[in-house]
Amino acid sequence: MEGMDAIEVEGLRRRYEAADGGTRRGNGGSQGGFEAVRDVSFSVREGEIFALLGTNGAGKTSTVEVLEGLARPTAGTVRVLGFDPFTERSYVRPRTGVMLQEGGFPSELTVEETATMWAGVTSEARPPREALEIVGLGARTQVRVKQLSGGERRRLDLALALIGRPEVLFLDEPTTGMDPEGRRDTAELVRQLRAEGTTVLLTTHYLEEAEQLADRLAIMQAGRIVGSGTPEQVVAERPSRITFRLPPGTEARELPLTVQAAVEGRRVSVRTHDLQPVLTELLVWAREAGVTLENLQARSASLEEAFLEIAQAGNRRDGEPKGSKGPKGPKGPRRNAWTGAKA
Amino acid sequence: MDGGEGMSTTINDGGTARTGPPRDGRPGRLSLRRIRALARAELTLLVRNRSALFVALLLPVCLTASLKASVEQADLSGTGISVGTAVLPGMVGMVLMFAVYSTLVGVYVARREELVLKRLRTGEADDLEILGAAALPALAIGLAQSVVLLTGGALLLDVGAPGRPDLLLAGVVLGMAMMTLLAAASAALTRTTELAQLTTLPLMLVTFIGSGVFVPLEVFPDRLADFCRLLPMTPIMDLLRSAWTEQLSGLGTLRSLAIAVGWTLLAAWTVRKRFRWEPRR
Numbered sequence: 001m002e003g004m005d006a007i008e009v010e011g012l013r014r015r016y017e018a019a020d021g022g023t024r025r026g027n028g029g030s031q032g033g034f035e036a037v038r039d040v041s042f043s044v045r046e047g048e049i050f051a052l053l054g055t056n057g058a059g060k061t062s063t064v065e066v067l068e069g070l071a072r073p074t075a076g077t078v079r080v081l082g083f084d085p086f087t088e089r090s091y092v093r094p095r096t097g098v099m100l101q102e103g104g105f106p107s108e109l110t111v112e113e114t115a116t117m118w119a120g121v122t123s124e125a126r127p128p129r130e131a132l133e134i135v136g137l138g139a140r141t142q143v144r145v146k147q148l149s150g151g152e153r154r155r156l157d158l159a160l161a162l163i164g165r166p167e168v169l170f171l172d173e174p175t176t177g178m179d180p181e182g183r184r185d186t187a188e189l190v191r192q193l194r195a196e197g198t199t200v201l202l203t204t205h206y207l208e209e210a211e212q213l214a215d216r217l218a219i220m221q222a223g224r225i226v227g228s229g230t231p232e233q234v235v236a237e238r239p240s241r242i243t244f245r246l247p248p249g250t251e252a253r254e255l256p257l258t259v260q261a262a263v264e265g266r267r268v269s270v271r272t273h274d275l276q277p278v279l280t281e282l283l284v285w286a287r288e289a290g291v292t293l294e295n296l297q298a299r300s301a302s303l304e305e306a307f308l309e310i311a312q313a314g315n316r317r318d319g320e321p322k323g324s325k326g327p328k329g330p331k332g333p334r335r336n337a338w339t340g341a342k343a
Numbered sequence: 344m345d346g347g348e349g350m351s352t353t354i355n356d357g358g359t360a361r362t363g364p365p366r367d368g369r370p371g372r373l374s375l376r377r378i379r380a381l382a383r384a385e386l387t388l389l390v391r392n393r394s395a396l397f398v399a400l401l402l403p404v405c406l407t408a409s410l411k412a413s414v415e416q417a418d419l420s421g422t423g424i425s426v427g428t429a430v431l432p433g434m435v436g437m438v439l440m441f442a443v444y445s446t447l448v449g450v451y452v453a454r455r456e457e458l459v460l461k462r463l464r465t466g467e468a469d470d471l472e473i474l475g476a477a478a479l480p481a482l483a484i485g486l487a488q489s490v491v492l493l494t495g496g497a498l499l500l501d502v503g504a505p506g507r508p509d510l511l512l513a514g515v516v517l518g519m520a521m522m523t524l525l526a527a528a529s530a531a532l533t534r535t536t537e538l539a540q541l542t543t544l545p546l547m548l549v550t551f552i553g554s555g556v557f558v559p560l561e562v563f564p565d566r567l568a569d570f571c572r573l574l575p576m577t578p579i580m581d582l583l584r585s586a587w588t589e590q591l592s593g594l595g596t597l598r599s600l601a602i603a604v605g606w607t608l609l610a611a612w613t614v615r616k617r618f619r620w621e622p623r624r
Contacts, residue, residue, distance in 0.1 A: 068465050070620075090469070098465035104458025108391045109384060120380020121468040164467075 006168050006199040007044040007067060011076035012037055014062050036062035038223035039076070044201055044216075049194050051210040052203045054220035055311060060203040061101050063220070064172050067201065068098050080168060094123045097166030101173050101203075103157035107146035111137055111156055114145060115163065122164040131159040136185060150177035158186065162193075169193065171202040175209060187213055211235075211303040219310050227310040231303055238301035238309065240275035242282065244268055247291035256285040275300060377468045381476030385450070389480045399446045399484050403437040407492065410434065413557045422561035423588055427500035429559050432514075432583035434492045436556040436576060439518045442485040443478075445543050447526035450477055452539045455530065461621040474614075478523045489515055505586035510596070514582035517603045521575060524610035531617040550576040559584070575606040 014037035037059045044050040052060045065071045066078055069085030069092060078084065083091045105114050115128035125131075132138055135155040140148070148156065154177055161169060171190070175183040183206070190200055190213055204210050210217050211231045218228035227234055245266050246252060252263040259278055262269045272278045279298050286293050389395060407430070414429045454460050454477060463473050497503065505511050525546065533542040551557055554576035560568040571577055578599035585591035591599065 070461065070464060090467070093465075093467040100458070100462060100465065102458055104460070104462030106384065106388050106454070106457060106459055108388055113384060113387060117380050117384040118466065120383070121377040121463070121466050121472075123467060 004046055005043040005079075006046045006048075006081060007050070007201060008079040009043065009063070009067070009076070010041050010078075012040045012063065012066060012073050012078060013075040014059075014066055014071065015074040016062075035074075036223055037066070037074075040220070040223070040225055041076075042218050042225060042228065044199055046199055047194060047197050048215045049190065049200045049202065049213050051214035051217040052201065052220060053207065053210055053217055053307060054203075057222075058220040058311075059223040060220055061172055062223075064170055064201065064203060068096070068100075068170050069093070094164065095167045097161035097164060097169045099154075099157045099161040099169075099171045099174055101176075103153050105145045105153070105156065108144060110142050110144055111148070112141035114156065115141075115159060118160045119163055124165065125163045126165060128163070131163045132156075134162060134189070135159040151179055151182045154178050154186075155182065158189070166198065168199045169201070171200060173203055173205060175204065175206060183209065207302070207304040207307055219307055221311050226313070227306070234310075235301050235303055235306050238306045239271040239273050240298070240300045241305070242270040242272070242275070242279060242296075242298045244282075244296040245294040247286075247289075247293065250289075250291060256281055373472055374468075377472050378476045378479070381463070381468065381473065382479040385477050386480040386483075389446070389450075389484075395446055395449055399442040399481060400488070402441045403434065403488060403492070406437050406441075407434050407496070410437065410557060414559075417558045417562050419559070419562070422559060423590055424559050424561060424584065425502070427496070427502035428584055428587040430500060431493055431496050431502060431587065432580050433556045434496055435489050435515065435518070435583055436550065436554065436580055438485050438488045438492065439522045439576070439579070440547055440550055440556075442488055443481050443519060443522040444526050444529075444546065446481045446484075447478055447523060448529045448533065448539050448543050449536070450481065451527055451530035452533050452536050455619060456536055456622050458621060464620055474527055474618075478526075482519055482523065485519060486515070502587060506589050507586045509586075510582045510591070511586035513600065514579050514586065517582070517600070517607065518576070518579040521579070521603060521607040521610065524607055524614060525575065527618060528610045528613040531614060531619060534623060546575070549574055553577070555580045555584075573602060575603075578603040 013035060015033045015035045017033045036057075040059070040063055042050075052063065054060045062071075066073050067080060067085060069080075069089045072086050078086075080092050081095055085092045085096075109117070111132060112128060115132055119125035119128045119131070129138070129141065132141055135158050137152065137155050137159060140152060145153070145156070154174060158171075158174060161171070174190075175186050178186065187209060190202070194200060194215075202210075202213070214231055216228070216230050217234065218225045219234070220226065246263070246268055252261065252268065255261060255268070257270060257278065258281070259270060259272050262271075270278065270282075275298060282293070389399070410433045411426065411430050414426050414433070417429075419425065419429065451460075451474070460473060464470070468476075529542050529546070530539070533539050553571040554560075554574050555571070556576070560571055560577065563571065572581075581591060581599045582596070582603070585596070
């Protein structure tokens, strides 16, 4: 626990009004509106990279927008560098950099004009060209924004977020739409910023990215945090997995396994916390029986598996106990919180 | 893109060192530097937007001809108004409606729909700076046009210098403030850029018919004229015309000022309550 918290979130709730008042339309539930963030608490230490994960509509962007000071919390408190980002915005803004999920730039300005404008509204801004070069747009300064590719737009957005040398950086899905090289460059940049002391809060769809970058992360599901810790901690409790095809003429019960296996047709899937001994057991048996295990795969748990599992468990937990909510929609983690498409 | 372009230079030299007092951070103070940066970008955009530029620059000039024609048809006898003192304020009214009001509704809606307003609000500029700076280029064009049209018109129509330049100034300044705020209020009620052409129509029509832009209210029946005096642009037109005709009494001047200020405040209140900084999705 060295250093202080750059970001503190305590009991945050955010509700979108049903009809007019809110920024987005709700699902017309019994209380009207839609509660996108439901009692979320976490903190990010100074100099840390913190990743917020979740499926679409989990509430990541709704949470980040409150931290960015774009919206007032419905309930709970939020502090960025010790200040309320909404009511004390003039104290917070000069020290933060923001990359929204979708950049907002006039399409008829050139890249350089956009950066110049942004530098003009930022105190102690670095020269626009320097910011553009940092993100690899140095050769595209005279191009109109409307002619940029999706990945280039994200780079431009990143350049603007960095232009004021922020102490705290909010990156809402920074690499969506970038090609693999762009994603690698961005990851490299974020690491370097951390090395220089910047605090980074990022949301992402790419779990490997979170796994590689984040010091700590939280998984959101239906407006709540359903799992958090270092990537190692989150993954550690998850079992490894072995899969293969059942050899012809072999029945599932003949398998030598001491752990439970799930058989689906001819496909066998084993989940274990002791990958090596179980795998050894299996391979020795296969050699002695003289059979080939087709499509054999063995892998440790990844953040992706952990994520899917936690998210699905969160779904189940979230669905049942609240009778007032009515029936759940035809499921899947893709439920859209913005349109409130629930049933 | 070329990844070696410079991703490896030092990015945030001051990252760790900067734990001292907050930078800048004086609340409630407008920054000229920020306003200039935003207004400059907005001017660039206006110059690149052909149709907006046409509406702002040429339409008022072109319509001046039809203005003169319509005024000449009206029976001005006994009103104390000449063709010249009817046309000159009408031209300013036209400038206010097209160069300022119509242009700015388009600007506000377009910036909102492009998420520019939302993005700007993540930065240091405050709301007033963002909306005000976006209006500056249109206001500057409107002002320049007014000066050119009034000077040219006064010479061509043989009107001479206004006897009450203070009323002229009050009319122009109040008109611009009112039109800017009405534009922001209209933008609050406009969902898409396409709809902006529709939502500006009511005020345009009401103004052209009922506020004495084309035909002075003096030729209307009294009851109708009294009602029309409550419309937003009517007091502006009265103030402008009186700069030459000096027809407004002291009380009449106050009344016009009050109505104009009232509409301006109502628009400001609507903006405060209803303005959206991002599109409905």
